[in-house]
Amino acid sequence: MSEPVVLLDHPAPRVARLRINRPAQRNAIDEAVRQGFIDRLDALVRDASVRALVIGGVQGVFSAGGDVPSMLGLSEAQARARLGHVQQVCQRVADLRLPVVAAMEGVTAGAAVGLSLLADRIVIGREARVLFPFLKIGLVPDWGQLLTLPRRVGLPVARRLLCGGEPVRGEEALRLGLADELCEDAQVMDRAVALAGELALLPAEPFARMKQRLQHPSATLAEELQRDQDDQAACLLGADFREGFSAFREKRAPDFIHRPGDRA
Structure with a gap:
């Protein structure tokens, strides 16, 4: 039996972790990943032992973003259904009453940036890259980013990031307010788990x-x-x-x- 595309574990007391598990696709987010998040988040809401959540990806990469090949050839109804599925994931993360920490390891692009921006805290690696590729492939930013990104970095910076399309490295992400903590690349996930453990102690x-x-x-x-x-x-x-x-x-x-x- 193959491993699930979204892994759930408990790396520290009172902390749950959801990781995208598609390493061959650089953890690109497809329908199965979205549904995996929905199912796992619905289960976590009912688990009183969990007081904080970490989100990220396996093998040192958060995610290359949305699975672009699966977006081709959609009818309008299919396109709307896809975005409705995205909406379900976003709403669940945003409405989660627990502290959420995003671990920006390696590459965090497109949809994964939107997912990270729904977290309460973001930890990023020094050499990590954050990418906003939407306009370059003829799409509007989604996963709520036209609301959440300006809230984090301000409207002028958000415009520059979304229109420029250049990768944002860890130190720049911290300076802009796109991330909250900077650490060495090999330590990102461990620091995200530790931070979640600290937040789990809050009332x-x-x-x-x-x-x-x-x-x-x-x-x-x-x-x-x-x-x-x-x-x-x-x-x-x-x-x-x-x-x-x-x-x-x-x-x-x-x-x-x-x-x-x-x-x-």
């Missing part, structure tokens, strides 16, 4: 509420203040705040996993 409910509000900003100050009231009222009554306050009072680090303050 789950406050983080999830914060993440959703950053994903869906308020239109007005009045709306934002109402969301402050709704979220903070829930958190003030929650177990994470009880633990945080107990840790503060006892001059110790908070433990949002076991919550010793709940037993005080």
